[in-house]
Amino acid sequence: MGTHVTRVLTLMRWGALGLLAMLMLAGPAWGAGNQLPLAKDGVHDPANPAIKMLQEPREALRSLPADVVGNNVRWVKALEQGLITPRTNILPDTPIKVLDQDVIMPRTGELPMVRFPHKQHTEWLDCSNCHEKLFKSKAGATTTMNMFQILQGEYCGVCHGAVAFPLTECNRCHSVVRK
Ligand code: HEC
Ligand code: HEC
Ligand code: HEC
Secondary structure (H helix, E strand, O other): OHHHHHHHHHHHOOOHHHHHHHHHHHOOOOOOOOOOOHHHOOOOOOOOHHHHHOOOHHHHHOOOOEOOOOOOEOHHHHHHOOOOOOOOOOOOOOOOOOOOOEEEEOOOOOOOEEEEEHHHHHOOOOHHHOOOOOOOOOOOOOOOOOHHHHHOOOHHHHOEOOOEOOOOOHHHHEEEOOO
């Protein structure tokens, strides 16, 4: 509760932006699932006898590195530690390209700058998931991007808050402190 309040107060400094983020904090639980029992997840029919044949998410995800947000798994760590080995391609001739290159995004006002890591993204995604529709492949070229639009589900917000860790975790992106 304490950290929640502090976070909300910090957010208020950002005016309209903070208000939006507060609404998001107060909104429904983040992530693909918060590991509720299948019978209580609002998706599965608790009366259906076949529900007992399915593995409970809690049991499936228990051994993976924990997170406090999203669906409570730190997926980047799970991949790095080799605890999961997701299938990379459906067609054998699809080329797999992992790019180890960070882009520092400096237009963040007083906040720490944003470090965008290609490595951790291209371990899950193809270049075409982002280029050239969401982002230009030239550092600093995506000049129309700002936090308001990201919170509205554009740019980074296409995935973060939907299928990747939520936008409430400011410092996971705003991680490069100015000198
Ligand atoms: C998924 C990554 C990500 C997260 C999480 C994130 N930001 Fe950002 N933020 C960005 C990017 C990218 C920019 C644009 C940087 C650029 O263009 O140089 C940005 C820009 C900003 C700016 C600069 C002004 C503006 O309107 O664009 C502010 C202020 C800001 N973010 C605040 C926040 C706050 C507060 C949070 C947490 C509630 C947050 N951000 C969470 C990625 C993120
Ligand atoms: C999750 C989204 C995402 C994926 C996937 C992605 N990129 Fe990027 N890429 C970005 C962003 C964001 C930038 C920075 C754009 C900006 O600053 O305007 C960028 C910038 C670049 C740049 C310019 C770097 C520089 O310093 O000027 C190149 C080159 C690039 N990407 C190539 C690739 C290639 C090749 C792949 C696939 C192996 C790839 N990207 C996958 C988001 C992505
Ligand atoms: C196409 C989907 C997509 C987009 C767009 C996207 N991300 Fe991500 N991002 C992911 C996924 C998937 C992960 C790994 C799962 C997770 O950490 O929740 C991730 C992880 C990250 C991580 C954590 C890396 C680590 O070492 O733990 C950072 C930081 C990050 N993204 C920043 C950004 C920023 C900044 C942008 C926008 C400039 C952005 N992402 C855009 C999908 C995306």
